[in-house]
Amino acid sequence: MASQGRFAMPPREHPNLYSYAYHFDATLYAGFLRNIALGRGARRTEGRIVEVKRRADGGIEQLKLEDGRVLAGDLFIDCSGFVSLLLGRALEEPFVDFSRWLPVDRAWAVPSEPDRPGLTPHTVATALEAGWAWRIPLRNRIGNGYVFSSRYIDEEHARAQLLEQLEGPVLAEPRLLRFITGHRERFWVQNVVGLGLSAGFLEPLESTSILLIQRGLAKMIELLRPGARPTASAVADYNRGMTRVFERIRDFIILHYCLTGRRDSALWRDVASMELPETLAFKLHAWRQTGWLNMNGEEGFEATSWLAIHAGMESWPVRAAPVLAEVPLAEALHALHQRRDHYAAVVAAMPTHEAFLRNMLGR
Numbered sequence: 090m091a092s093q094g095r096f097a098m099p100p101r102e103h104p105n106l107y108s109y110a111y112h113f114d115a116t117l118y119a120g121f122l123r124n125i126a127l128g129r130g131a132r133r134t135e136g137r138i139v140e141v142k143r144r145a146d147g148g149i150e151q152l153k154l155e156d157g158r159v160l161a162g163d164l165f166i167d168c169s170g171f172v173s174l175l176l177g178r179a180l181e182e183p184f185v186d187f188s189r190w191l192p193v194d195r196a197w198a199v200p201s202e203p204d205r206p207g208l209t210p211h212t213v214a215t216a217l218e219a220g221w222a223w224r225i226p227l228r229n230r231i232g233n234g235y236v237f238s239s240r241y242i243d244e245e246h247a248r249a250q251l252l253e254q255l256e257g258p259v260l261a262e263p264r265l266l267r268f269i270t271g272h273r274e275r276f277w278v279q280n281v282v283g284l285g286l287s288a289g290f291l292e293p294l295e296s297t298s299i300l301l302i303q304r305g306l307a308k309m310i311e312l313l314r315p316g317a318r319p320t321a322s323a324v325a326d327y328n329r330g331m332t333r334v335f336e337r338i339r340d341f342i343i344l345h346y347c348l349t350g351r352r353d354s355a356l357w358r359d360v361a362s363m364e365l366p367e368t369l370a371f372k373l374h375a376w377r378q379t380g381w382l383n384m385n386g387e388e389g390f391e392a393t394s395w396l397a398i399h400a401g402m403e404s405w406p407v408r409a410a411p412v413l414a415e416v417p418l419a420e421a422l423h424a425l426h427q428r429r430d431h432y433a434a435v436v437a438a439m440p441t442h443e444a445f446l447r448n449m450l451g452r
């Protein structure tokens with residue numbers, strides 16, 4: 090569907106027949122969610138937090154805003170972005186740094202003119218000398234960026250490399266973002282829960298930040314019951330769970346780097362020979378030796394995504410799983426060809442992505 094520029098929703102009776110994702114304008118989406126929250130009774134107080142008052146037990150009692158107003162609360166969700174105002178600055182929760190595996194630490198971002206006609210319905214990530222570039226088309230602009238490692242290229246050269254490979258005119262000046270990859274040691278400490286960038290960051294190669302926010306929220310809601318405070322063991326379970334999700338997505342992103350055959354610059358040579366986290370080393374071993382995609386609980390990505398990266402990088406097992414010997418090769422090939430032809434026919438009958446969007450939006 091993506092490569093042919095076509096799309097249709099999965100049939101109602103098979104909603105999970107295939108998966109899809111969205112390209113959002115983040116600012117519009119934030120406004121959309123805000124209106125839903127306000128419509129359901131959330132109250133919004135806007136202001137800049139200038140002071141954080143702690144409780145005797147180390148938790149947070151209240152926040153003071155620039156205009157003097159004071160906000161007291163039982164539970165605080167820190168969504169202050171990279172500054173990590175409550176979890177990082179006030180509670181000084183240490184940071185677990187992943188940069189020895191994921192060395193990118195900067196990004197230039199710039200919007201450019203949209204491609205019309207025939208909106209591209211997918212993200213393109215392109216490897217460059219010291220990182221990779223994203224291209225995310227929306228209807229009104231294309232989001233572009235270069236995620237790079239300052240150890241391998243300086244900021245000005247990276248900016249020039251990004252601008253060089255854009256297809257259309259830029260719509261604004263490029264913006265530089267600086268970050269460190271990793272997460273706070275604990276995500277929930279006392280009465281503070283970090284969500285989003287205040288809790289941690291993984292480079293956007295697989296666009297996982299909103300997924301991580303969603304996972305954190307869903308898990309937090311499970312533990313919050315009216316009238317009952319979450320126990321210490323529930324909080325510890327939350328922290329273990331979030332650590333695992335971060336580590337598993339980290340491993341999936343490292344997989345993109347460590348399987349690449351690219352050796353034409355220092356970054357790509359270094360990542361091809363780096364020592365891997367044990368969890369990923371085991372997954373790679375299991376795949377290579379037995380054709381087994383070892384999936385654990387709390388994975389961010391399913392086996393099909395892991396397989397897509399292995400297959401795309403020509404990373405195949407040295408021998409097939411023994412159980413496959415039970416299926417005659419000709420029979421297996423016949424079944425696969427049938428399936429391929431069926432998929433091709435279904436996709437060919439779908440509307441183009443552009444027509445689908447026009448129809449959905451009524452214009």
Ligand SMILES: Cc1cc2nc3c(=O)[nH]c(=O)nc-3n(C[C@H](O)[C@H](O)[C@H](O)COP(=O)(O)OP(=O)(O)OC[C@H]3O[C@@H](n4cnc5c(N)ncnc54)[C@H](O)[C@@H]3O)c2cc1C
Pocket residue numbers: 136137138139168169170171172174196198234266268284285286287293295296297298299300
């Ligand atoms: C290069 C890049 C690409 C990304 N691509 C993707 C992607 O494709 N998909 C995805 O899911 N995510 C992506 N992300 C992550 C995305 O930015 C986050 O998902 C989302 O914006 C995180 O929201 P947040 O609330 O944690 O932080 P932010 O959006 O940074 O919001 C933090 C807010 O806190 C406010 N704040 C800070 N200090 C104070 C203070 N003292 N008082 C009051 N307010 C304060 C700030 O003004 C800001 O509004 C990307 C991030 C980067 C850096």
